[in-house]
Amino acid sequence: MQTLVLATNNAGKLQELLALFPDKDVRPQSDFFSEQAEETGLSFIENALLKARFAAQKTGLPAIADDSGIEVSALNGEPGIYSARYAGVDASDTQNLYKLLEAMHEVPDDQRQASYYCAMVCVRHANDPTPLIGLGRWQGELLRQPKGDGGFGYDPIFYLPDYGCSAAEIDAQLKNQISHRAQALQALVAQLA
Structure with a gap:
C-alpha cells in the first residue's frame, strides 16, 4: 500500500491516529516537513481540508x-x-482548559452539555476534487474541575455520563473505539472501502 501522510504535529492526535491505523503505512508529516498549514477556514471541514x-x-x-x-x-x-x-x-492545553472552565463558571450543572467534534479528510493529491470526508461527534458534559491524567486537550473536563468518568480517565483502547476521532475515521474508512 502507498504511504499515507498524517497531517498533524499534535503529539496527542498523532498517538491516537497511529493507534487507529495499526496495519497501514501511515507516517506523520514531521517525517517530511516541519511547517504547519494555515488554518484559515471557518469550519472543521475547511480546516481539515487545508491541512x-x-x-x-x-x-x-x-x-x-x-x-x-x-x-x-x-x-x-x-x-x-x-x-x-x-x-x-501559543496557549497550552492547560491554559485552554482553564479558560473554558472560567467561561463556564456560573453555568448550572444541567446546562453544561458539550460535544467533541471531528472532521477527517483524505485527499489522493493536493488538488483532489473529490476528497473523502468523515465526521464524528462525541457527546458529554463539562466538569467543574479536571479529573484524570490521560488523553489531551479538554479530556480532563469532558465527562462521559455513560461511563461515569472523564475522557482523561477512560481506557485509551476504548477511547479509540468511541471518540469523535474514531467515529470520523470509521466514516472515512467506510468510504475508502
Whole structure:
C-alpha cells in the first residue's frame, strides 16, 4: 500500500491516529516537513481540508488530516474551531482548559452539555476534487474541575455520563473505539472501502 501522510504535529492526535491505523503505512508529516498549514477556514471541514492539501502538496503523497475541537452549548458552540488556541495562539492545553472552565463558571450543572467534534479528510493529491470526508461527534458534559491524567486537550473536563468518568480517565483502547476521532475515521474508512 502507498504511504499515507498524517497531517498533524499534535503529539496527542498523532498517538491516537497511529493507534487507529495499526496495519497501514501511515507516517506523520514531521517525517517530511516541519511547517504547519494555515488554518484559515471557518469550519472543521475547511480546516481539515487545508491541512490535508498542504501535506499532500509538500510530500506528493495521499494525506489524511483532521480538525477537531469542543463545542459547548451554553457558549453557542465555542470554542469550536478555535479550541486549540482558545486562550491564545501559543496557549497550552492547560491554559485552554482553564479558560473554558472560567467561561463556564456560573453555568448550572444541567446546562453544561458539550460535544467533541471531528472532521477527517483524505485527499489522493493536493488538488483532489473529490476528497473523502468523515465526521464524528462525541457527546458529554463539562466538569467543574479536571479529573484524570490521560488523553489531551479538554479530556480532563469532558465527562462521559455513560461511563461515569472523564475522557482523561477512560481506557485509551476504548477511547479509540468511541471518540469523535474514531467515529470520523470509521466514516472515512467506510468510504475508502
